[in-house]
Structures are given as structure tokens and as C-alpha cells.
Amino acid sequence: MRHRKKLVLLSMFLMNLIDQPAPEVVLEQGKLVGKISTDGSFFEYIGIPYATSDITTRFKAPGPAPSWKGVYKAIGDKGMTVCIQPGLFNVIIGIEDCLMANVYVPAMTSRPLPVMVFIxxxxxxxGSGGKFLYGPEFFMRKEVILVTFNYRLGALGFTCLGIKEAPGNAGLKDQRAALRWVKKNIAAFGGDPDNITLFGESAGATSTAILNISNSTEGLFNRVIIQSGTSISNWAINRNPVWRASLVAKALGFDAEDPYDLYKIFSEANVNDLISVPPGKPVELFFDTELLHLPCIESIIPGEEPIITDLPFNILSKKVKDIPMIMGSNTKEGMFLTTFETDESLSPRNSRYLVASDLRFKTEEEGMEVSQTIREFYFDNEPLSTKNIKNVTKFYTHLFFEIPAMQETELLLNQNESPVFNYLFNYSGGRNFVKQRTIFSNEEGACHGDDLFYMFNSLLLPFRITEKDWNVMEQFTNMWTNFAKYGDPTPKNSHVPIRWEPSSKTEGLKFLYIDEESKMGPMPDKKAYDLWKGIYQKYRKLNVSLPSIEINNEKK
Incomplete structure (x- = not known):
């Protein structure tokens, strides 16, 4: 009997070392099989191709999803399934044909299940949609299906030349293709194609916000959650895409400004060389992001299906999708940016604008007057330096994240009837992974990206979860999945010990402050909000030159 028990225990141990097959799924593409999670609580289907990307579709919308014969093993054994990108020590990692999705399905629940798609x-x-950072375990306890995926990045995803060969937003068109794939196929996994929530963080949040206002995504999702990014942030749109492409060409050794010349250079370039060009551009009068590759406003080109053809602010000023939304940010987002600042990097800003080129001034003097007002508000007219780095952090938090989220909320409330739930994440615990790697590790509040580690079971944090962290994680995932199920993060009889009230056109913006003890409250800094609201109402740029014609004006 003793030997038999040992044999059973040994068998169970060995079974955990071997992937156990999950139920077979039949798609139009073909049959596929996944694997059962180590604890047996959910099924995982890893690396399912949802579209194709190669040299023939470079800089354009992706090709159709491939088909196969036999049974496709969606078990994560396809090699380096991340989209090509710079890795550590400037080593290029990933592959060009990288458009793959991961589907995670709870094992013991009734069907159909609500679906959550994360960007x-x-x-x-x-980045990628892989399990290293975005482990599904916390969501699998809440009876939802989770989908993550890859999309093209850098020059391959966001070169925007305004011509048919490179119309722009290929990475966003990958995301749209993924959503169409989910809508078409998720029922085969036990999901409800009429109950899909799209959510994303940082660049994924900006992507989510842009997809939300795109006519081309109508009917693909029913709710959205936008975390630390908006469509109207000054870093959301590349307002000089052809000029920025010319900077990439120059880094490759070419002097070109014509869109067709640039396309020829990029299409013939070694893909590793193209991806290796670091972000960065000349310091300008405006305070624009140093990133070279961002979403853009597309020209209308016959045969091409654009994502957006106007500035997000203009689109939001009209009727857009009327669906429930969660939108918010973390209380100390700017820590992520200011931890890398030095006196040398901050000094040039003291003689230039403290606003980005999403504003327009009649004269340079007018722009400097506005910047002086901002300087007095945040820095008591002192120069930006490491001596007032906490003020710089607050300035960055407001400029890049907090204020745009408020402004986008107001635009949505002015046009729509559906609720918008606003939040600020403030908790500081053992899973604030990003903040712990900044110079502000002992400060209160949450840094950019800290919220992810209370939602996903990242392998970056393999150690035991404390009780306080677990309670915050439970609160977070309960609210997010309640919203996916019911359109309300705190419905009656939920396990969340607070009622989250939505913002209102008549009653104003209301915020849930997510913390160890969460509470409802007003906007965090009314004076800062009023300052920026006045500036943007007077100076916001309401038009942008289209890529194919802007090279005559924007390089000056």
C-alpha cells in the first residue's frame, strides 16, 4: 500500500511536468488544441495566428489569418513569438510574422463567458501579450475569458507616409484585426461575442481610446477600460510623421524627405537596422515626446481602410460609440519619467515651451507667456532642475496623463449617455514594481505601470503576495470583471466594499481613489485642471497637415 501511494504521488508529480491537452477547438482556420494550466483551473491556447505580417504587408494593414491542416498546437512552442523590437543591450529580438493571440478560458464555469481583450x-x-508580464491567473478566478495578443511595433507598426504603400497605423490595424478575429471566433472557446470588453494600459490605453473613436471598429466591443493613456494626450498622435520618418532615414544614412523615397529606403532596409534606430529627435521649441513612432491621422486613400482621418479631439466633439467606459490613471505617473531626468536634461526646457505642439500660438512670445504661467504654477518661477524634481513629477503626471483623462471624459459625457467611471490608483505595496525601480521607491502613491501588477500574475514578481496586496488585487480584478459582465464595476451584491459612482455631465467628474481603503472623491487638483482647461480651450490645435503634404511645412 505504501509503495502504491508513492507511485500515485509520483504519477501526479510527473503529470504536472507534462502539458496536459485542453479541449480541442474548431475554427474556420482549422482545428487547434491548447493545454491545461498547471493547477488545472483554466485552459490556455497560446500563439494562435490571427493575421499575417511579412514583407508584403510591411507598413500596411495585415494579411488574413492563415489556415492549417491537421491540429494546430497552441501551446506556446512556436519560438520567439514577440513582434520584432529592441531588446537588452541593443540586441534585436522577435520575428516579423508575429501576429498571434493567447486565449485563456476558465475550466469549470458555465458558458458563454464575458470576454476581456487586453492591449x-x-x-x-x-512589449508583447505574453505570459511573462501578463499572466492570466488572477482573471481566471473571475469567470471571464481573457485574450492578449501581439501587434507590430516601432517602424513596422507606425511608419506613416500618407501613401498607399505606407498609409500609417499598421499596428492599430493589427489590433483591429485581432478584435475582428475575437468577434468571429471567441464563441468556439466558450465566449460571448456580444459581450466583449476592450482594455489597455499606457500605449495600449491610447490604442484602446483611438479604436473606441474609430468608425472601423463599430460592433467589435461593448465596453472599454482605459488605463494611463488617452486619445487626446499630447503624446498620442504623431503630428509630423513624414519628418520623423526622415529622421529614421538619416539614422540609416539617407537624406530623404519625399514619402516615396522614404518608403523605398524602408522597404529595402534590413529589418533589424530599421528597428534598431533609437527614439530621439532634435530638441524643439515645443515640448513633444521623443518617440519617433506613434499613431497618426491618415489620408483618405482608395482601397485602404483607415483607423482615423481627423484629430481625436475633433472626433470626440461629435457623436462616437455610446458604450460604458472606465478611465483613469495612477497618482504619481510622472515618477517613471523623472527618475531618468538630470539637470542637463531639464535645463533646455527653461528657455523653451512647457507645452506640446497640440497647441497653436499666434506668436512665439504668446507661447512663452503661456509657458511662464505654467512655470509659476508648478515651480514658483524657479527653473526646472533636480532640486524641484517632485514638482517636475507632478507636472509630468498632469500634462501627460491626469488632465487628458479628465478632458476626454468630459468630451464623452457631452456626447453620450453611457456611464464613464473615473479612477485614480494610489496604492503603494509590494507589487508596485515600476516605482520600486525609480528614485522614488519610498514615496507614497503609484507610478506609471504599477497597476498592472495588481491585475496580472507577472513572472517579474514570483514571490508570495501579502494580504494587503492580495486585497487590492481582489478589489481591482473584481471591479474590472464586474464591469465586463454587467457594465458596472460595483453592482449590488458585489464583493467590492464601496459603491463606484460614475461621472456626470450635470454633477461633474467623480473619482474612485483605489487604495488599501478605497473611497469616492472629487477631482484631485481643481486648480491644475482649471489652468490646463483654460489653456486648451484657447490654444488647442484643431487641424493637422496630412502626411503626404506636410513635408513642405513641418521641418522648418
Whole structure:
């Protein structure tokens, strides 16, 4: 009997070392099989191709999803299934044909299940939808299906030349293709194609916000969650895409400004060389992002299906999708940016604008007057330096994240009837992974990206979860999955010990402050909000030159 028990225990141990097959799924593409999670609680289907990307579709919308014969093994054994991108020590990693999705399905629940589709962040330059950062375990306890996926990054995903060969937003068109794939196929996994929530963080949040206002995504999702990014942030749109492409060409050794010349250079370039060009551009009068590759406003080109053809602010000023939304940010987003600042990097800003080129001034003097007002508000008229780095952090938090989220909320409330739930994530615990790697590790509040580690079971944090962290993680995932199920993050009889009230056109913006003890409250800094609202109402740029004609004006 003792030997028999040992044999059973040994068998169970060996079974955990061997992938156990999950139920077979039949798609139009063919049959596929996944594997059962180590603890047996959910099924995982890893690396399913949802579209194709290769040299023939470079800089354009992806090709159709491939088909196969036999049974496709969606078990994550397809090699380096991340989209090509810079890795550590400037080593290029990933592959060009990288458009793959991961589907995670709870094992013991009734069907059909609500579906949550997540878009990863990474400055439109890095990242993937893989389990290393976005482990599904916390969501699998909440009876939802989770889908993550890759999309093209950097020059391959966001070169925008305004011509048919490179119309722009290929990475966003990958995301749209993924959503169409989910809508078409998720029922085969036990999901409800009429109950899909799209959510994303940072660049993934900006992507989500842009997809939300795109006519081309109508009917593909029913709710959205936008975390630390918006469509109207000054870093959301590349307003000089052809000029920025010319900077990439110059780094490759070419002097070109014509869109067709640039396309020829990029299409013939070694893909590793193209991806290796680091972000960065000359310091200008405006305070624009240094990132070279961002979403753009597309020209209308026959035969091409654009994502957006106007500035997001203009689109939001009209009727857009009327669906429930969660939108928010973290209380100390700017820590992520200011931890790398030095006196040398901050000094040039003292003689230039403290606003980006999403504003327009009649004269340079007018722009400097506005910047002086901002300087007095945040820095008591002192120069930006490491001596007032906490003020710089607050300035970055407001400029890049907090204020745009408020402004986008107001635009949505003015046009729509559906609720918008606003939040600020403030908790500081053992899973604030990003903040712990900044110079502000002992400060209160949450840094950019900290919220992810209370939602996903990242392999970056393999150690035991404390009780406080677990309670915050439970609160986070309960609210996010309640929203996916019911359109309300805190419905009656939920396990969340607070009622999250939506913002209102008549009653104003209301915020849930997510913390160890969460609470409802007003906007965090009314004076800062009023300052920026006045500036943007007077100076916001309401038009942008289209890529194919802007090279005559924007390089000056």
C-alpha cells in the first residue's frame, strides 16, 4: 500500500511536468488544441495566428489569418513569438510574422463567458501579450475569458507616409484585426461575442481610446477600460510623421524627405537596422515626446481602410460609440519619467515651451507667456532642475496623463449617455514594481505601470503576495470583471466594499481613489485642471497637415 501511494504521488508529480491537452477547438482556420494550466483551473491556447505580417504587408494593414491542416498546437512552442523590437543591450529580438493571440478560458464555469481583450503597452516600441508580464491567473478566478495578443511595433507598426504603400497605423490595424478575429471566433472557446470588453494600459490605453473613436471598429466591443493613456494626450498622435520618418532615414544614412523615397529606403532596409534606430529627435521649441513612432491621422486613400482621418479631439466633439467606459490613471505617473531626468536634461526646457505642439500660438512670445504661467504654477518661477524634481513629477503626471483623462471624459459625457467611471490608483505595496525601480521607491502613491501588477500574475514578481496586496488585487480584478459582465464595476451584491459612482455631465467628474481603503472623491487638483482647461480651450490645435503634404511645412 505504501509503495502504491508513492507511485500515485509520483504519477501526479510527473503529470504536472507534462502539458496536459485542453479541449480541442474548431475554427474556420482549422482545428487547434491548447493545454491545461498547471493547477488545472483554466485552459490556455497560446500563439494562435490571427493575421499575417511579412514583407508584403510591411507598413500596411495585415494579411488574413492563415489556415492549417491537421491540429494546430497552441501551446506556446512556436519560438520567439514577440513582434520584432529592441531588446537588452541593443540586441534585436522577435520575428516579423508575429501576429498571434493567447486565449485563456476558465475550466469549470458555465458558458458563454464575458470576454476581456487586453492591449499591452510599451511606448509603441516594446512589449508583447505574453505570459511573462501578463499572466492570466488572477482573471481566471473571475469567470471571464481573457485574450492578449501581439501587434507590430516601432517602424513596422507606425511608419506613416500618407501613401498607399505606407498609409500609417499598421499596428492599430493589427489590433483591429485581432478584435475582428475575437468577434468571429471567441464563441468556439466558450465566449460571448456580444459581450466583449476592450482594455489597455499606457500605449495600449491610447490604442484602446483611438479604436473606441474609430468608425472601423463599430460592433467589435461593448465596453472599454482605459488605463494611463488617452486619445487626446499630447503624446498620442504623431503630428509630423513624414519628418520623423526622415529622421529614421538619416539614422540609416539617407537624406530623404519625399514619402516615396522614404518608403523605398524602408522597404529595402534590413529589418533589424530599421528597428534598431533609437527614439530621439532634435530638441524643439515645443515640448513633444521623443518617440519617433506613434499613431497618426491618415489620408483618405482608395482601397485602404483607415483607423482615423481627423484629430481625436475633433472626433470626440461629435457623436462616437455610446458604450460604458472606465478611465483613469495612477497618482504619481510622472515618477517613471523623472527618475531618468538630470539637470542637463531639464535645463533646455527653461528657455523653451512647457507645452506640446497640440497647441497653436499666434506668436512665439504668446507661447512663452503661456509657458511662464505654467512655470509659476508648478515651480514658483524657479527653473526646472533636480532640486524641484517632485514638482517636475507632478507636472509630468498632469500634462501627460491626469488632465487628458479628465478632458476626454468630459468630451464623452457631452456626447453620450453611457456611464464613464473615473479612477485614480494610489496604492503603494509590494507589487508596485515600476516605482520600486525609480528614485522614488519610498514615496507614497503609484507610478506609471504599477497597476498592472495588481491585475496580472507577472513572472517579474514570483514571490508570495501579502494580504494587503492580495486585497487590492481582489478589489481591482473584481471591479474590472464586474464591469465586463454587467457594465458596472460595483453592482449590488458585489464583493467590492464601496459603491463606484460614475461621472456626470450635470454633477461633474467623480473619482474612485483605489487604495488599501478605497473611497469616492472629487477631482484631485481643481486648480491644475482649471489652468490646463483654460489653456486648451484657447490654444488647442484643431487641424493637422496630412502626411503626404506636410513635408513642405513641418521641418522648418
Amino acid at each position: 499591452h503597452g510599451g511606448a509603441f516600441l516594446f
